[in-house]
Amino acid sequence: xxxxxxxxxxxxxxxxxxxxxxxxxxxxxxxxxxxxxxxxxxxxxxxxxxxxxxxxxxxxxxxxxxxxxxxxxxxxxxxxxxxxxxxxxxxxxxxxxxxxxxxxxxxxxxxxxxxxxxxxxxxx
Amino acid sequence: xxxxxxxxxxxxxxxxxxxxxxxxxxxxxxxxxxxxxxxxxxxxxxxxxxxxxxxxxxxxxxxxxxxxxxxxxxxxxxxxxxxxxxxxxxxxxxxxxxxxxxxxxxxxxxxxxxxxxxxxxxxxxxxxxxxxxxx
Numbered sequence: 001x002x003x004x005x006x007x008x009x010x011x012x013x014x015x016x017x018x019x020x021x022x023x024x025x026x027x028x029x030x031x032x033x034x035x036x037x038x039x040x041x042x043x044x045x046x047x048x049x050x051x052x053x054x055x056x057x058x059x060x061x062x063x064x065x066x067x068x069x070x071x072x073x074x075x076x077x078x079x080x081x082x083x084x085x086x087x088x089x090x091x092x093x094x095x096x097x098x099x100x101x102x103x104x105x106x107x108x109x110x111x112x113x114x115x116x117x118x119x120x121x122x123x124x
Numbered sequence: 125x126x127x128x129x130x131x132x133x134x135x136x137x138x139x140x141x142x143x144x145x146x147x148x149x150x151x152x153x154x155x156x157x158x159x160x161x162x163x164x165x166x167x168x169x170x171x172x173x174x175x176x177x178x179x180x181x182x183x184x185x186x187x188x189x190x191x192x193x194x195x196x197x198x199x200x201x202x203x204x205x206x207x208x209x210x211x212x213x214x215x216x217x218x219x220x221x222x223x224x225x226x227x228x229x230x231x232x233x234x235x236x237x238x239x240x241x242x243x244x245x246x247x248x249x250x251x252x253x254x255x256x257x258x259x
Binding site: 117122 | 161166171185204215218256257
């Protein structure tokens with residue numbers, strides 16, 4: 001017997017049998033971001049001050065493009081989950097909280113798409 | 125529930141945060157959140173840089189101009205530390221998730237190790253970066 005309202009179920013409040021999904025994806029993306037983050041830091045150092053020709057030539061190599069796309073997807077997935085928890089913890093008003101979480105998720109999707117498209121445009 | 129928040133509630137409150145003396149554990153915990161939020165903001169610069177590179181030399185020069193400015197370099201320094209701190213402390217969190225390192229001595233040792241590693245990597249990254257840029 002369902003003990004929750006339909007709205008509560010739709011918004012993922014209470015047990016919807018997927019409560020561990022958020023926690024698990026946060027950890028999975030975190031593990032992925034260990035090598036990707038180290039690669040990114042080393043790459044930024046190696047290409048500090050590179051001009052347009054050098055930067056695009058580097059981004060166009062398959063390994064770089066693949067790593068950069070993986071980094072963007074993992075980063076924005078991880079950021080969306082993390083920012084959601086921060087908003088849930090500190091923002092009191094229910095509608096403001098809902099609006100902020102929605103805005104953060106949409107922004108993360110938009111930024112991820114922008115990053116992936118930019119890399120593909122350079123690489124392909 | 126919601127009515128408990130009303131002004132007239134006589135329920136006891138737990139002490140507010142400023143009552144407590146800052147400890148390494150609590151400071152690193154909030155720093156993990158702070159650096160996480162800062163890095164999320166920093167992704168805006170990365171996306172700007174990528175889109176600028178895809179747009180063309182003029183847009184790329186504008187982005188590089190901002191990154192090379194005093195404000196850009198200052199932000200980059202902050203994000204360098206934020207990245208290494210969040211990375212190192214995130215690994216510390218993953219060990220906790222796996223059930224290891226909960227003894228108080230270990231918690232403090234790993235905490236100081238995170239601070240030292242993140243600080244060391246930040247200094248190293250900037251030394252190498254500035255040398256590479258100069259050469």
